[in-house]
Amino acid sequence: MDEVIKQLPKLAQEKHSGNKKFFGKLRKKPPKDLDYVMQELHEAEFRKTDCLKCANCCKTTGPLFTNADIERIAKHFRMKPQKFIDQFLRVDEDNDYVLQSVPCTFLGADNYCSIYEVRPKACREFPHTDRKKFQQISNLTLKNVAICPAAYNIVEEMKRAIKLK
Ligand code: SF4
Numbered sequence: 001m002d003e004v005i006k007q008l009p010k011l012a013q014e015k016h017s018g019n020k021k022f023f024g025k026l027r028k029k030p031p032k033d034l035d036y037v038m039q040e041l042h043e044a045e046f047r048k049t050d051c052l053k054c055a056n057c058c059k060t061t062g063p064l065f066t067n068a069d070i071e072r073i074a075k076h077f078r079m080k081p082q083k084f085i086d087q088f089l090r091v092d093e094d095n096d097y098v099l100q101s102v103p104c105t106f107l108g109a110d111n112y113c114s115i116y117e118v119r120p121k122a123c124r125e126f127p128h129t130d131r132k133k134f135q136q137i138s139n140l141t142l143k144n145v146a147i148c149p150a151a152y153n154i155v156e157e158m159k160r161a162i163k164l165k
Pocket residue numbers: 049050051052054055056057058126127147148149150151
């Protein structure tokens with residue numbers, strides 16, 4: 001897995017222009033069964049991908065934290081939300097709360113998340129490849145394929161499975 005992760009930014013760069021064209025067409029005319037196709041591709045990929053051997057999302061980007069995430073995680077630590085913010089978070093250029101630093105503070109050396117049960121919604125949903133109306137998050141996906149080997153494979157499978165004119 002380490003070698004795959006190392007190669008991923010270069011591979012994603014090579015595919016970028018083709019992926020951009022594909023998503024441009026997908027946005028214009030998404031197939032009627034796109035939600036179903038994405039669910040199938042997502043499940044097939046995650047049957048063979050073990051996130052515990054990877055954790056590249058936790059190591060390189062980290063999630064944004066919604067207010068509900070902050071309240072839930074602060075409660076888990078029996079902290080006041082503001083104290084949690086001061087200790088772990090910063091506001092980014094989009095005005096979202098994000099981690100002060102990556103790899104994520106809550107990631108263990110064994111790639112387990114120490115707050116798994118209460119982790120942010122964005123962590124639960126990453127890489128969003130089973131999201132309904134997937135064509136709407138194509139810009140995010142174009143970035144995620146350079147971080148997440150599963151997202152990269154899913155997009156490659158999408159291009160094979162979905163024929164667009
Ligand atoms: S979601 Fe993607 S980047 Fe994150 S651990 Fe799983 S395969 Fe790796």
